[in-house]
Amino acid sequence: MSRRNDGFEFHAGLLQRLLDIVYRVINFFERWDRLPTLLAAVNLGVFRDRLRAHNLHHTGYGIGTSSDWSAGRERWRSPDGSFNSLDHPRMGMAGSRFGRNFPLPECVPDSGDELLDPSPREISQKLLARRTFIPATKLNLLAAAWIQFETHNWFSHGLPEPGNEFKIPLQPDDDWPERQRVDGCMQIRRTLADTTPRETWLGATPTFRNTNSHWWDAGQIYGSSHSRQADIRSGTDGKIAVGPDGMLLEDPTHLGVDLTGFNDNWWVGLSLLHNLFVREHNVLCDALKERYPAWHDEELFQRARLINAALIAKIHTIEWTPGILGHPALDFAMHANWSGVPYRVMRAVLGKDNEAAHGIPGSPTDQHSAPYAMTEEFTSVYRLHPLLPDEMNVRRLDTGKQVCCELVNMQGKSTRRFMEEHGFTNLLYSFGTNHPGAIRLHNFPNFLRRFEKVGQPLLDVAAIDIIRDRERGVPRYNRFRELVGKRRVETFDEITSIPGAADKMRAIYKHVDRVDLLVGLLAEDLPEGFGFSDTAFRIFILMATRRLKSDRFFTDDYRPEIYTDFGLDWINNNNMKSVLLRHVPQLGPALEGAKNCFAPWNVL
Amino acid sequence: MAFTITIPGIIRLVVVRTPDEVLAVNDASMVERSLSGRGGLVNRSVAAKLAVFRTPDGDIWPAFRDRLDPLRVAHQAALEAALSDVRPLLRRIAPEIAELGGYVRDGAADRSLGVIVQQAVGRLFFANYTASEKSYYAARTLQTWLSPWPLRAFWIRRSGALQASLDRIMDLSRGDMACAHATALAMDNIVRSIKLMRRLARHGDNLAKIEPLDALAQTLRAPTRVVREARDERHVGPVRLRARSLVLLAVESARRQRPDPGFALFASAWNRCPAHGVVPALLADVWQAARADTGGSPEQRRDLQTDQIPVSKNPPTAAIR
Ligand code: HEM
Numbered sequence: 001m002s003r004r005n006d007g008f009e010f011h012a013g014l015l016q017r018l019l020d021i022v023y024r025v026i027n028f029f030e031r032w033d034r035l036p037t038l039l040a041a042v043n044l045g046v047f048r049d050r051l052r053a054h055n056l057h058h059t060g061y062g063i064g065t066s067s068d069w070s071a072g073r074e075r076w077r078s079p080d081g082s083f084n085s086l087d088h089p090r091m092g093m094a095g096s097r098f099g100r101n102f103p104l105p106e107c108v109p110d111s112g113d114e115l116l117d118p119s120p121r122e123i124s125q126k127l128l129a130r131r132t133f134i135p136a137t138k139l140n141l142l143a144a145a146w147i148q149f150e151t152h153n154w155f156s157h158g159l160p161e162p163g164n165e166f167k168i169p170l171q172p173d174d175d176w177p178e179r180q181r182v183d184g185c186m187q188i189r190r191t192l193a194d195t196t197p198r199e200t201w202l203g204a205t206p207t208f209r210n211t212n213s214h215w216w217d218a219g220q221i222y223g224s225s226h227s228r229q230a231d232i233r234s235g236t237d238g239k240i241a242v243g244p245d246g247m248l249l250e251d252p253t254h255l256g257v258d259l260t261g262f263n264d265n266w267w268v269g270l271s272l273l274h275n276l277f278v279r280e281h282n283v284l285c286d287a288l289k290e291r292y293p294a295w296h297d298e299e300l301f302q303r304a305r306l307i308n309a310a311l312i313a314k315i316h317t318i319e320w321t322p323g324i325l326g327h328p329a330l331d332f333a334m335h336a337n338w339s340g341v342p343y344r345v346m347r348a349v350l351g352k353d354n355e356a357a358h359g360i361p362g363s364p365t366d367q368h369s370a371p372y373a374m375t376e377e378f379t380s381v382y383r384l385h386p387l388l389p390d391e392m393n394v395r396r397l398d399t400g401k402q403v404c405c406e407l408v409n410m411q412g413k414s415t416r417r418f419m420e421e422h423g424f425t426n427l428l429y430s431f432g433t434n435h436p437g438a439i440r441l442h443n444f445p446n447f448l449r450r451f452e453k454v455g456q457p458l459l460d461v462a463a464i465d466i467i468r469d470r471e472r473g474v475p476r477y478n479r480f481r482e483l484v485g486k487r488r489v490e491t492f493d494e495i496t497s498i499p500g501a502a503d504k505m506r507a508i509y510k511h512v513d514r515v516d517l518l519v520g521l522l523a524e525d526l527p528e529g530f531g532f533s534d535t536a537f538r539i540f541i542l543m544a545t546r547r548l549k550s551d552r553f554f555t556d557d558y559r560p561e562i563y564t565d566f567g568l569d570w571i572n573n574n575n576m577k578s579v580l581l582r583h584v585p586q587l588g589p590a591l592e593g594a595k596n597c598f599a600p601w602n603v604l
Numbered sequence: 605m606a607f608t609i610t611i612p613g614i615i616r617l618v619v620v621r622t623p624d625e626v627l628a629v630n631d632a633s634m635v636e637r638s639l640s641g642r643g644g645l646v647n648r649s650v651a652a653k654l655a656v657f658r659t660p661d662g663d664i665w666p667a668f669r670d671r672l673d674p675l676r677v678a679h680q681a682a683l684e685a686a687l688s689d690v691r692p693l694l695r696r697i698a699p700e701i702a703e704l705g706g707y708v709r710d711g712a713a714d715r716s717l718g719v720i721v722q723q724a725v726g727r728l729f730f731a732n733y734t735a736s737e738k739s740y741y742a743a744r745t746l747q748t749w750l751s752p753w754p755l756r757a758f759w760i761r762r763s764g765a766l767q768a769s770l771d772r773i774m775d776l777s778r779g780d781m782a783c784a785h786a787t788a789l790a791m792d793n794i795v796r797s798i799k800l801m802r803r804l805a806r807h808g809d810n811l812a813k814i815e816p817l818d819a820l821a822q823t824l825r826a827p828t829r830v831v832r833e834a835r836d837e838r839h840v841g842p843v844r845l846r847a848r849s850l851v852l853l854a855v856e857s858a859r860r861q862r863p864d865p866g867f868a869l870f871a872s873a874w875n876r877c878p879a880h881g882v883v884p885a886l887l888a889d890v891w892q893a894a895r896a897d898t899g900g901s902p903e904q905r906r907d908l909q910t911d912q913i914p915v916s917k918n919p920p921t922a923a924i925r
Pocket residue numbers: 144145147148151155156157158160265266267379380382383384385387388411453459461464468
């Protein structure tokens with residue numbers, strides 16, 4: 001076992017073992033989310049340790065050697081993520097494999113016809129398709145863009161290529177365009193294959209490679225390769241290239257789309273956040289240059305990147321997450337992840353290296369039971385397309401006028417035109433004052449169910465979301481529950497109380513063990529305040545802290561010699577609101593009184 | 605009819621015994637060879653037992669690999685191809701076949717039956733494979749490890765015999781896991797067959813009367829049971845497999861209801877034994893060797909076998925399928 005996980009093992013302390021037993025008893029009587037805040041927060045810590053021990057599985061690196069080492073590289077993040085771990089330089093680098101959250105034999109696709117059963121298209125139509133928009137009223141649309149912005153930092157499976165497509169038979173009354181059909185079927189391309197040599201112990205588990213670096217390094221902005229990084233840089237004072245209007249340049253290979261680290265599935269929401277944090281980067285460069293006038297372009301760029309990436313991670317941890325998972329225990333736990341618990345005695349007793357007491361940043365690096373990697377299951381639980389509305393109200397900050405615009409017209413090659421037409425400030429304000437969709441059944445954006453993407457056949461992204469999990473051997477919903485430590489359900493009604501949903505699921509799936517992961521996650525009844533399911537949340541508890549705890553730059557090297565004192569202060573003293581107000585001060589009134597910038601702003 | 609037992613926390617088990625059900629369950633998706641150990645204490649202990657059949661880097665022995673495992677498929681095909689040219693292989697192990705023939709005829713041999721069989725099987729892989737009492741003891745230990753007696757299993761592990769046996773078998777197999785599987789586990793089926801041949805030969809003039817192919821049909825034995833797990837709930841015909849059930853395919857009981865030598869080797873299933881051609885030919889040759897008059901060098905006997913035994917003339921694969 002240890003060899004398979006490249007020698008990494010989880011070591012539970014005495015307190016952890018004890019708490020594990022205590023909470024098995026407590027959870028026998030009561031679910032974690034119904035406990036008092038502090039007890040519930042500790043419960044989450046217990047879940048996390050169990051998951052750290054049992055739910056991290058290495059699949060090999062899928063990459064022969066890391067790029068070349070040169071002295072000094074350890075001081076900042078390499079473009080491709082190599083040498084984050086100095087002992088295991090390939091760990092987490094771009095091109096290395098996705099890991100797994102479950103033992104490898106559990107992660108095997110169905111064989112033969114069962115892979116396509118029941119039809120992903122039927123699920124798309126009968127269970128996922130949006131009939132009327134269901135809004136998530138506690139959030140604003142920036143929250144939706146934010147999470148896609150973040151997933152683009154963490155992973156991508158690359159662009160599917162033609163060949164050996166899945167063929168999904170269509171019902172006679174299906175309105176899928178005739179010219180898109182092959183042999184009367186809908187075609188779905190397969191995920192880009194991993195053609196690197198397979199380790200013998202992988203068994204039947206398929207592997208895939210992450211084209212982006214796995215680290216929480218803001219790679220969506222900075223790119224995951226030397227060449228991409230060179231493309232986005234201005235070459236002076238460490239800055240990222242922007243046009244005379246202060247906005248990102250156009251990608252010469254994707255017209256209408258901004259030139260940035262990773263710009264797949266581009267739309268205005270991503271453009272807003274990229275532009276915002278590119279401005280932040282460039283301001284950081286100015287501030288660093290003022291303090292360290294001898295620093296050249298490279299040093300300024302790399303230090304600003306470190307600081308910017310950490311600030312984004314902090315915003316994600318203590319603002320976005322409690323925003324979408326509005327439970328007091330989570331608010332407490334996420335703050336503890338970043339900066340520790342607010343109790344002085346507890347901090348003293350637990351000691352300065354304790355992550356619960358003092359927060360993960362600055363605590364010792366630890367991979368727990370496997371080398372760090374994003375996982376297939378992590379990708380699956382972030383299939384949050386229902387967050388996207390089909391249309392939104394675009395508001396002008398100055399006149400208050402609004403027009404209803406379709407999302408399909410603000411994405412892909414239309415993105416830059418749309419941004420120019422409505423302006424950065426108005427669009428930020430509009431995103432702050434519109435709701436995203438609720439992450440539920442029957443709320444998949446319709447434009448994505450018939451989506452034209454350059455270089456791809458017509459896509460039904462809902463059907464694709466279903467087939468991707470199956471193709472990649474991610475267990476279906478019921479077994480997934482079991483494997484993250486929840487009870488299996490016996491009936492459809494146990495999953496959901498959405499009216500009519502259980503019957504529909506029964507008609508399609510026949511047996512509850514066949515329910516697709518995504519369908520179960522979207523159907524599941526949610527804990528109080530939660531924006532997504534408790535089942536998805538289990539993967540999240542594990543991986544959210546892992547992104548910090550495994551990363552040298554958030555742990556061992558989260559220190560002034562690497563970040564500068566100025567940098568650490570900057571991260572401490574800033575948040576989403578200060579970033580927004582620094583770059584777009586006109587948003588002041590809209591943000592007045594806002595505690596969390598991912599909650600709806602004031603409509604002026 | 606399948607037999608099901610569920611005691612929450614202790615065991616969740618389904619035993620499948622009729623030929624059609626065995627084949628259907630074996631073929632069902634969600635019925636896997638790798639065991640999670642979930643479902644109860646017994647399920648966990650069986651999973652722990654099978655988990656030892658790995659190389660030190662975690663590579664898995666072939667009969668425990670999952671259906672879709674690309675390496676399993678490749679190795680199965682490669683081994684099947686390597687074992688398909690039966691004649692030269694049997695010529696290679698003619699001395700062992702002669703010894704086994706002697707055993708069937710006389711009930712005695714210079715060394716123990718198991719050692720001879722192990723060496724014959726090992727030489728299908730490496731011409732100079734040499735079995736000994738020690739290596740056969742290692743195989744016996746691993747076979748006993750798989751038997752259902754917890755105390756013996758405990759002692760085998762505790763005393764270090766388990767690891768020593770695995771090491772010895774792997775060493776002799778030069779890292780080839782199919783060879784390890786064959787010389788540690790599969791060989792026992794051949795031992796059982798040859799013991800049955802001996803019993804058959806003892807009575808009257810059976811040896812002269814019964815043709816090799818008939819002798820083979822009467823004595824070929826399948827593994828008593830092979831183990832699977834149902835990951836998710838599934839109905840396979842009338843059999844209900846609850847999620848996380850340990851599934852025992854009682855191949856030998858099923859074979860008795862379906863007297864087709866191919867059945868013992870799953871010859872027409874995805875998991876067909878790569879030795880499905882050579883094993884029946886080998887057994888038939890052993891019978892033939894037992895029939896041959898005493899005397900004559902192994903060389904002469906070999907000529908006799910390859911020229912006269914029907915199974916060698918008709919491709920055995922065809923006969924089995
Ligand atoms: C206009 C906005 C969006 C568009 C056009 C879009 C489109 C797509 C497309 C075409 C795919 C690839 C399907 C395939 O595997 O072939 C995809 C995958 C995915 N999308 Fe989106 N999406 C959008 C927004 C979002 C949002 C808001 C999220 C929220 C987290 C999200 C999360 C994901 C994830 C996790 C994947 C899987 C990626 C992978 O397999 O590596 N997307 N999306």
